[in-house]
Amino acid sequence: MVYTCYEMIGDCRAAKPEGWRYFISNYIPVMRRLAAHYNPGSDGDRLIERVLTEIRRPAHPLFASLDPAPERWFIARLRQTMLVEISAAEPEMEVSLETVAEALAPLTLTQKLAAWLEAMGYDAAAAGAMLRMAPATVEKARVQAGEALRGKIDNWSRTLLIENGRRLGKAAAGASTKDCVGPKVFLDVLDGRATWQGREEMERHAGACWHCIDHFARMAEVIELLRGLKPLDDSEAAPWLKAIGVSQPRKSFWKRP
Numbered sequence: 001m002v003y004t005c006y007e008m009i010g011d012c013r014a015a016k017p018e019g020w021r022y023f024i025s026n027y028i029p030v031m032r033r034l035a036a037h038y039n040p041g042s043d044g045d046r047l048i049e050r051v052l053t054e055i056r057r058p059a060h061p062l063f064a065s066l067d068p069a070p071e072r073w074f075i076a077r078l079r080q081t082m083l084v085e086i087s088a089a090e091p092e093m094e095v096s097l098e099t100v101a102e103a104l105a106p107l108t109l110t111q112k113l114a115a116w117l118e119a120m121g122y123d124a125a126a127a128g129a130m131l132r133m134a135p136a137t138v139e140k141a142r143v144q145a146g147e148a149l150r151g152k153i154d155n156w157s158r159t160l161l162i163e164n165g166r167r168l169g170k171a172a173a174g175a176s177t178k179d180c181v182g183p184k185v186f187l188d189v190l191d192g193r194a195t196w197q198g199r200e201e202m203e204r205h206a207g208a209c210w211h212c213i214d215h216f217a218r219m220a221e222v223i224e225l226l227r228g229l230k231p232l233d234d235s236e237a238a239p240w241l242k243a244i245g246v247s248q249p250r251k252s253f254w255k256r257p
Contacts, residue, residue: 005071013063017246024240025231027078033225034079037121039086050085052244073183075225076218080173083166091163093155097171100161101210103152104145109207114138115145116210116217119165130220172214179205180212186219 003022011019028048035044055062062074062081104112110131117127117138124135124142131138150156161168185202188194194202206212232240234248241248 005074009063009065009070009074013059015058018249020244020246021237021241021249024244024246025237027075028232028237028240029229030075030078030225031082033229034082038079038083047082047085049243051082052240054085055081056244072187072219072222072226075222076183079218079221083169088166089163091160091167093157093160093163094167095149095153095160095164097168097175097210099152100149100168103148105208107141107145107148109203109213111141111144112207112213113217113220114141115161116213117220118142118145119161119168120217120221121162121165122221126224130217130224169214172210175209175211177209177211180209180215181205183215183219186212186216187223189216190220190223 003018008019008022012023013019031048031051032044035042035047039047054060062077104115107115110133113131114127114133114137117130122130124138127133128135128138145161146156146158149160157163181202185194185198189199189202202212206216238248
């Protein structure tokens with residue numbers, strides 16, 4: 001019998017140990033990758049401990065229903081939960097989402113995604129892997145985005161998007177509309193399952209919606225984030241389970257004759 005992310009969400013919400021055992025084994029590796037990217041040079045496990053303390057609270061929204069794309073959207077929401085616990089330095093020069101949207105309006109959706117992944121802290125090689133593009137193509141799109149921004153503001157630097165990434169991401173996450181598409185649409189496109197018409201409809205909306213550009217970028221990030229990850233084994237999971245007060249399952253000594 002396969003234990004699913006849906007079941008884990010329900011069991012964690014109900015404070016059942018099997019849900020938390022699955023979470024610790026499968027998502028601590030994910031959280032470590034997120035911590036290494038968004039909080040480099042700091043104690044990633046300490047950050048994870050803070051997040052675990054927070055999400056163990058009853059009825060935490062992380063464990064709300066996640067239909068129709070549970071696991072990868074769950075990880076995207078876990079990312080957002082972790083970012084709340086990471087302090088961000090104030091940028092030397094601020095830029096608003098409205099200014100970015102106006103400046104980059106002439107660019108294609110792909111070019112905007114390349115620029116947005118820069119704001120998320122990914123270099124051209126990492127962004128290229130997420131978008132299935134050559135790093136040189138990503139860098140070219142970022143140069144175009146930089147030039148477009150420079151033409152709209154008085155003070156500009158090459159790292160403007162990176163320095164404002166957290167502020168821009170927060171603004172985009174809160175800018176949803178009734179026409180925004182769900183995670184399954186982006187995942188169908190990224191997984192190559194979308195029809196030509198479905199992809200065209202998504203691009204028509206997302207090309208002018210920074211909430212959906214951010215959403216699409218986070219789905220691409222999650223796919224790459226999961227690549228090559230392995231769950232914790234029992235000995236690796238044990239300290240984390242102890243830290244949150246969950247017992248390990250008893251091992252059966254029964255053997256098939």
